[in-house]
Amino acid sequence: MTIDLANQIVTGLLTGLVYSLMALGLSVIFGVVRVVNFAHGEMTALAMYAAWALFTWAELDPLLGLPLIALLLFVLGYVMQRGLIDAFVAKPEHMQFILLVAVAIIMVNGSLLVFGPDAHGIQVPYGFDTYEVGPLLVDKVRLLAATAALCISGLLMLFFRRTMTGKAIRACADNLVGARVIGLNVKRLYAVTFGIGAACVGAAGALLSMLIDVMPSSGPELTMLAFIIVIVGGLGSMGGALLGGILIGVSEVLAGYFLMPSMKGMFSFAILILILILRPQGLMGARK
Amino acid sequence: MLDVRDLDLFYGDAQALAGVSFGVPLGSITAIVGANGAGKTSLIRAIAGMETPRAGTVRFDGHDITGRESFEICDLGLGQVAEGRQVFPTMSVEDNLELGAMVPRARKDAAASLERVWQMFPRLLERRRQMAGTLSGGEQQMLAIGRCLMGQPRMIMFDEPSLGLSPAMVHEVFAIIRRLHEEGMTIVLVEQNVAVSLHMADHACVLENGHVVMEGRGSDLLGDDRVRAAYLGL
Structure with a gap:
């Protein structure tokens, strides 16, 4: 009983780390560009389809396909910001909302058109391997995915702390007027930021494709998931996205363990409502 | 070094600058004085590419920079110390x-x-x-x-550098500006402290309701009765 529960919690923790990476992208984009990416889950689903296609047609392991998919999504995000969203950055929020919802609808129906309504999953050869850690059983796939997600999150934090481009992006978030005063190319930096957020999504999608099936309706579900995570963790906080992802990942498996798996969404939303009542700025968010 | 001709700037329907023309000679300190809301900060922002003027031209060091992006203008060597300091x-x-x-x-x-x-x-x-x-x-x-x-930068525009500072600090900031000037920097100085800035300036213009109403040598303006009455309370 307790061993079983512990196994479940470890599973939730590992899955949560992959969720975190996806939510990190949303948080980074909002924190800098101040645009909420309502097509976030749809982009994740796109990345999962890409991973599935690479695995099915080119026999490429999602872990190896990950850099390629992340790069692809980076380009997609960069182009989206430059060509589409940039004109809306200074516009009222409801206009940004409509724009990105439109993008999301196009992506959902586009994937319906190309891949059909059925669920697509990836079964890697080592899919059923497990590691015994003491009394616990840990899925190899899940462990690999979580490790990769954690490494990528760490690299992202290093990028923002150590590189000049990363610092320039933080500067835009810190004081936009100041950034323009010293001649930073804000539009380009915004596009790079959106690209980085999308690359997180690309990497997370590649990893998720090994854990769950993808279908057109996955997009909106994942968007909700990313939203819940960043609101619980604190919008714009990178550490918050990490914590929120783990929390939601664990809550999902606990819901499955104690009640039934189909009730996991209810648990996530309950946490969201509790956070909004008790700590509206999120667990690690700064109070404005 | 800098040449502004007939610059018009609007915020929506409100006109902030109306046909502003003035020049900044190489190596000079040029002061822009005027009351709150006269358009001093708007002028700086329009020159720096942070607002897009509706009409007129801005030339810096031989380049037409009218309506160019702020990062391009900075890269030509036109620097700015903005109002409110704007640090990160x-x-x-x-x-x-x-x-x-x-x-x-x-x-x-x-x-x-x-x-x-x-x-x-x-x-x-x-x-x-x-x-x-x-x-x-x-x-x-x-x-x-x-x-x-x-x-x-080869030219720096200072927007209200002494605002909100202690007297000792104000003194220090002006000393730095003088030192930069002595080292050959071209300077535009927008200041609420009209007396000090006119004393320092080789060249000055007075802005009122988005118009340049006077232009001349700093010392001449300092002796002008209208300037003394309106800005120095003498």
Whole structure:
């Protein structure tokens, strides 16, 4: 009983780390560009389809396909910001909302058109391997995915702390007027930021494709998931996205363990409502 | 060095600048004085590419910079110390300075520029790891000036550099501006402190309701009865 529960919690923790990476992208984009990416889950689903296609047609392991998919999504995000969203950055929020919802609808129906309504999953050869850690059983796939997600999150934090481009992006978030005063190319930096957020999504999608099936309706579900995570963790906080992802990942498996798996969404939303009542700025968010 | 001709700027339907023309000679200190809301900050922002003028031209060092993006204008060597200092509050003093050298023209010599700024402002060196938001107003102003110098400008526009500072700090900031001038920097000075800025300036213009109403040598304007009555309370 307790061993079983512990196994479940470890599973939730590992899955949560992959969720975190996806939510990190949303948080980074909002924190800098101040645009909420309502097509976030749809982009994740796109990345999962890409991973599935690479695995099915080119026999490429999602872990190896990950850099390629992340790069692809980076380009997609960069182009989206430059060509589409940039004109809306200074516009009222409801206009940004409509724009990105439109993008999301196009992506959902586009994937319906190309891949059909059925669920697509990836079964890697080592899919059923497990590691015994003491009394616990840990899925190899899940462990690999979580490790990769954690490494990528760490690299992202290093990028923002150590590189000049990363610092320039933080500067835009810190004081936009100041950034323009010293001649930073804000539009380009915004596009790079959106690209980085999308690359997180690309990497997370590649990893998720090994854990769950993808279908057109996955997009909106994942968007909700990313939203819940960043609101619980604190919008714009990178550490918050990490914590929120783990929390939601664990809550999902606990819901499955104690009640039934189909009730996991209810648990996530309950946490969201509790956070909004008790700590509206999120667990690690700064109070404005 | 800088030549502004017939500049019109609107915020929606409200006209902020109406046919503003003035010039800044190479190596001069040019003061722009005027009451609150006269359009001084709008003028600076329009020149720096942070607002798009509806009509008129701005030429800097032979380049037509009208309506160009702020990062392009900075890269031509037109620097700005903006109103309210505009430092990056949650980043360290050193990061703030390094970001000042992100413009392509200054990137290569960033290390040498940083040395120069440390020498000029030893107090910033003492606080290099501190968050800029935790500095005093005067220190933030020095940081803003140092950050601007990191971009290797050939002309600097100062917008209200003495605003909100202690008298001792005001004195220090003006001493720095004088020193930069002596080293050959071309300077535009927008100041609420009309007496001091006219004393310092070779050249000055008075802005009222978006119009240039007077232009001339700083000392001449200082002796002008209308200026004395309107801005100096004499």
